[in-house]
Amino acid sequence: MSPDDDGYIGYVLSDVARLIRTVFDRRVRSLGLTRAQWLVLSRLYRRPGASQTELADMLEVDRASAGRMIDRMEKGHWVERRGDAGDRRVKRLYLTQEARRVHARMWAIAESTVDDALTPLSPLERARFTGLAARVKEQLQTMVGADDAGAAEAPPPRPSRAAAS
């Protein structure tokens, strides 16, 4: 297992992620959507009424960046900003009807892209693949949480075992 080994699971996984993103980006461009835009669409569809900070967290970008992106998408009539009743600081975000329509088409593209990618797998294999990936995801989530906690509790965030070599 070395950095030269193209079959290394780390490489394979990152390649799969990159390739599917590439294919999807290319197909969804026919809707006139950039990656940043379709990410906003998918997040706000799943969670309408999110605040700007919440959206920024979901997209893993800066609050300021998210704010400016919303500026653009509001100008383009993709999203609406509405004040929150209980907290006058927050602005809740909603997709316009037009944006929801585009999201539906985008989702169809996403489904067919994933479906195409999984073509060589039998139904049983797809289920296995999904199940294994879900368990890995769960593990990664606990890792992220643990690293967060560790960094917050231990003042000198000791370098990871491997890095200390």
Added chain:
Amino acid sequence: MSPDDDGYIGYVLSDVARLIRTVFDRRVRSLGLTRAQWLVLSRLYRRPGASQTELADMLEVDRASAGRMIDRMEKGHWVERRGDAGDRRVKRLYLTQEARRVHARMWAIAESTVDDALTPLSPLERARFTGLAARVKEQLQTMVGADDAGAAEAPPPRPSRAAAS
């Protein structure tokens, strides 16, 4: 299978990719490396002597962007530019010894990160997971190639089945 379904394989896969990138970024930051930098390191380690255009392709980034990144990394003594003997236009790229040392530590972090992420899987399951992912990757590569060819051959790059709805 709807956009609301958190168990949808598309979501799971993108989450896995995002989470592992997050964890690795965080751990590798102890080496003072940004994502762009460690990507350059890993690519040039696998393929020393690559030209700037080749590096740009590997990173899926603009030639100009790659050139500027190399400017910075050359200034920081991470990479060296050497002229090509046969073609005076191209500049071949090589990691400095120092950079190769850092790459070794980075690789150790990568291995332990992937290993940690796969903790909940048995050796058999890991093998299955890798095998399934490899087959999906292969399928995606043919898809990318096919889309390329299609776009080049068919003047009106017809919208994908799903987009045409």
Added chain:
DNA sequence: TCGACATTGTTGCCTAGGCTACAATAGCCT
């Protein structure tokens, strides 16, 4: 109550990447 502190969204500044145009060089065809 009210004053310290936290949170939300916005703005300014800086850096990084995409796109275009360009000079230098290479390859090719006659």
Added chain:
DNA sequence: AGGCTATTGTAGCCTAGGCAACAATGTCGA
């Protein structure tokens, strides 16, 4: 050999995102 086209790396311009600072608002404890 000479001209036409392609390719390589670079510079200029524009946009997008990260970081810091800020005003407005909310929260919590003395």
